[in-house]
Every structure is written in structure tokens, then in C-alpha cells.
Amino acid sequence: MGRRRPGTPTLEEVAARAGVGRGTVSRVINNAAGVKESTRRAVRRAIEELEYVPNLAARSLAGRRADAVALVVTEPDWRSFAEPFFSEIVRSLGDALSDTGMQLLLTLVRSDAERQRFLEYARGGRVDGVLLLSVRAGDRLPDMLAEARLPTVLLGRRSGEEYVSYVDADNIGGARSAVSQLLRQGRRVVATITGPLDMYAAQCRLRGYQEALTLAGLEGEQTLVAESDFTAESGRRAMAELIERHPDIDGVLAASDTTAAGALEALRAAGRRVPEDVAVIGFDDFPLAQRTTPRLSTVRQPIEEIGRAMVRLLLEEMEEGAVAWRHVILRTELVLREST
Amino acid sequence: MGRRRPGTPTLEEVAARAGVGRGTVSRVINNAAGVKESTRRAVRRAIEELEYVPNLAARSLAGRRADAVALVVTEPDWRSFAEPFFSEIVRSLGDALSDTGMQLLLTLVRSDAERQRFLEYARGGRVDGVLLLSVRAGDRLPDMLAEARLPTVLLGRRSGEEYVSYVDADNIGGARSAVSQLLRQGRRVVATITGPLDMYAAQCRLRGYQEALTLAGLEGEQTLVAESDFTAESGRRAMAELIERHPDIDGVLAASDTTAAGALEALRAAGRRVPEDVAVIGFDDFPLAQRTTPRLSTVRQPIEEIGRAMVRLLLEEMEEGAVAWRHVILRTELVLREST
């Protein structure tokens, strides 16, 4: 399958044509210093004439590097794949990576077979590092990558005891300040639509919600909590349930902007006015969702920062040969808009 | 950066430990025939004990294959990245590829620099083939890949004269039958919300729309056509425009289910009842959009088939060494639901 065309010129042929040694050609294509300008030009011409393209397998083998990093999306995250949050993260990672000269490779891991295949791919040296998105609590993939000593950075911890390098947002603090704000406004029956509770981030946001209630001397009620999976549809369902159980709800903290948008729809369908009757605050902040529901208040996660930080940690680990794990927790910011 | 751990065992060490030659180990890890069962077992044990993992760069170099294919998303498609259609396509491609043992690598190409980097990556032999999504009319990437004799398959033609291998849906026929159906129902003022008109697929659908009108002895009006970019938001805008221009609209063919959903919202906002006052038919068919707007009629594109066909064409090209281009046009199906 797919053998390369035999006629492909090699570095050696380029060297012959340019009348120099292979080492010199190698230096030129790698922009290494220490080559006379005239030689460099001669080599460049030979490259053009032969339409030479370096063989990356050979380069990897000799140079022990792949010049590529993988961004892995595992099955449970699949639905978020279609969410703006996800595409924004990918965009920001692409930006952050763009001047490193490394290829960003997005890989989907949906079955155990695919998980295995990816592991072989990564351990086989096809990538220099791995970025993982919002891994579930029980996922062992990060451990296996760490064992193989592959530089690995998670977006979001799996638990409070996460050791593998990660970048996370201050979920507890963000949720707490959002709910405190609602209470400060005089809202009294504040509910929350959580994310999937097998994600640590969702647990943290729930904890922040509860802390804010406690701080205000209120008691959290189980029936004021409903779970979603970050989609608008699940937000709609969760909100409908909550209204059913507590017709007097006047404030909501939602798992994401998308969920919040769903919640808004459910509220309107139920005849509630927003924000007069009910105030809604979502989590995350990204252009697309804002475009759709511009009046939504949010706990903003700095997405550009997340991408930059993940790439920075990854590069650091690659640089030093994975001797230490690094953790970064980015602050969130409460952004209030009309609807609150 | 990212040098591999020095301690990594090689095939040679495995051979030594198992007391066999390197060739034998190679045969075992590649499941080649012609190895005595007892030898095979011995080699397997050595592999386990040493935790041996094959170096894929070396394998690529010697074997002239990458065992990976790239799925490229170019900038203008970026927004569709967040659309369910896109994730469904990726899912179906993943399924179709899953038993070939090849890695699916999703790559984003947003700038010319990234385009160049990807080209080097692909021509450098890191992938055995390339799948491209809905390429714009003027995009030269397919030509460059073809020139490099890389097996390449497009989803959607760039124009009627496309030569590079592609899988496409019968857009003209699908649009025509949808509009004919509307007219047959007695709808008289049928508008269309097109996709981006620099995409051949969008042009075809517009043509099908016009053909149906002509067939019915009607004359197409410029003002009954509005352009969208496949997003719900643009559908909303386009529909609002159309109603403004033609308050008597009673039928709409939309560029996609997502666009149709946006159109529905705009219609309802304008006080129109659907389908009593206005019937809407979208293009595409995928679970997520159907979940959101279950009552929408659609011109169904067989997504599973698309993935399968693309992978089949790619494998065929890889097999024979890219000596011919192949074209497949899949039929569409009109699926009527309540709202029509």
C-alpha cells in the first residue's frame, strides 16, 4: 500500500547536483548557521531543480524527533467535538503551536482498539508530545503516556490528586463568585445545571456553587441540582426539570454557555422572563456562543491562555526530557451582561 | 526537543533475548506467515519482557509507508467544524478506516504557512493518503497533492470539471426533487437559502432549485435566493431577508438542516406557522440536527456511505499506486416529515 514513488530525489542527489557534501545540504534545509551564502544559494537551486522534498521518516529516525504533537479526543468528549468550546480550544492550540514548526494532529479515540492503536502510534515516536482534552475521572490513557515518558499535558484534571501535567481553570472559584453574585443581587432560589459529574471540572463547579450557598448561610438542596452533558439540548431538559421541581427558581448557574442557551429556551418556553424573573450565568466564554446569546452572563475561561499555557508546558517537558510535571490553574473572570 | 528515551529496546535486542535473528522478530511483529509457532511464542515473550515497541520512523523508512491518512480541514470550512455534519463525517470515516489499521489524523489548515507545512508533512511521507473536506472552487491544494502523486480523495467536487478523485452527492437531483415536491404540494412562492456560492455543491443545489422551477413552468427570481454559510445564524438572517422581500413565501429549500433550523426560528419569529404557512426542506441528514429539529424534512445525504466510499477510493488508489482518479456520486433521498 502506498509506497512512495521510486523516482523521489534524495538529499544525496541534491548534494551531487550542487557539488557539495550531504552535510551541507542538511544544514541548508535545516537553516543551520555556518554555510557560506553562495553555497546556500547553490544548494537551494539544486533543491528547486530536483523538486526535492525531505523524507520525514528518515529525519525522524536520525534526529529522534517527529515535529508533531497529537491532540487526543476520547469518546466521551465526542459530543463536545461539535461544540464551539472545542473548536475554539483547537484554534487557540493551533495558534500557540504555529511558530514552533510542529504539526498539530487531531486524533479521535473512540474504542479500545483505537486507544491501543494511538498508544502504539505515540510510543512509536510519531509525535513528540500529547495534548489531552477534558479526560474522564477513570481514564488511564494519561498514565500510560506518562509511563512511556511521553510529554503529556491535560486540559483539566481527572481529580484533585492529578499528577500528570495539566492546565485547568479555577472552577470552584468561578462557580462560587457567580453564585455569590446572584445572591448579592437578591436572588434566593438559585439552582445549578452541572456538567457530567464524572468530570472533575463539573464536580468542582458544583462544589463552588455549594460553597457560595453555605457562605450566604443557605442550605443547598439536592433538588436544585440537575446534570447535563454540556449540550444545549441537555440544558433545556435540565432546566425544564428544575422549574418543575422549583417553580420559584430565580437564579441559575449553568455548566456552559451552550447549556445556558438551552436553559434560556426552556425558561422562555415556560413563560419566565429573563433576567427579570430568572437570572442565568453560564460557564466558558467563546465568540460563537456569545454571538448566539449575546446577553448571557458568563464565568469566563481565558481560552487563548489555555492554549498558550498547554503548549508552553508541553514544550518545557519536551525540552527537559520529561523530568517533572507542571500544573497551571488559570483564573476565571465573571462577566456580567444584561440578562443577569 | 523530545528525543526518545535512550533506554528504548530495539528489535535487535528482542532478537538477542529470544535467541533468534532480526528477520524473525520482524515477521512476528508483522504477523507474517512462515514462523514456527514455538518460535513465535518465544519472540512474543521477549517482546513482553522488554516492553518493546516498534519504532515507527524506522518502519516507515524501511517499509515506505506511514500507516496513516490525513483528513484536512481548510480555513473556510472552519465554521463547519462545529457543525454536526462535520463530526458525523469524521465519525463515519473513522469507522470505515478502523479495520485497516491506519491512523486517522485530522489536520487544520488555516494559513498559507500551515498549508505549506502540511504539504511538506504529506509529501514527506508521513501519511499514505489524504482526505479533503468540501474544498473551495479556487483551492489548489488537491492539485499539489495530486502532483506529488499522493492518493487523494475529495468530499465534494471543486467544479464540474473536477478530476482528482472525489465522492459527491447528487446535489442537483436532490434539490430538484425537493423543490418539485414543494410545488406538487401546491406551494407557489418557493425560495432557497443557498450555501456559500464559491462551493460547487452550493451552486449545484441552486441549479437543481432553478431546474425544478423551470420544469414547473415558473420563472426563478433573483430575490427568492439568499446565501448562507451553513450556520443556523446565517439561516436565520437569510430567512428574515427573504420574508422581508417576499411576504408571501410559502416554501423554502435550505442549504442544510442547520440552516433550515435557523430559518424555522426566523419564520416563527415573524409569526409564520410551519408547515401550514411555509414548508421547509433542508439538505443533509444527521442525527444531531434531527434531534434538535425532528420535524424537519430533508434531502438526505447518506453519510455512512460517504465515509465508506471515500475510504474505499483512497485504498484503491494506494493499492495501485495512484494511476487513475475515481469519481462516485451518491444518490440523495427525499425524507418528508410533518413540517412539510
Added chain:
DNA sequence: GTGAAAGCGCTAACAA
């Protein structure tokens, strides 16, 4: 059925 040997095309260290 198995071992030995000849590359695959490049980088990097060392000479010159």
C-alpha cells in the same frame, strides 16, 4: 523456517 546482510534517507559528530 530462519539468519545474515543490504539498504531506506537523514542528522550529527568529527575531521579537515
Added chain:
DNA sequence: TTGTTAGCGCTTTCAC
């Protein structure tokens, strides 16, 4: 500044 050389770890004949 440049050429030479020794691998990188695997697949694949070709003998045995």
C-alpha cells in the same frame, strides 16, 4: 566553512 562517516531501527531479499 565544508566533506566524511557512523549510525538511527526496521523491512526485505537471498541464502541456507
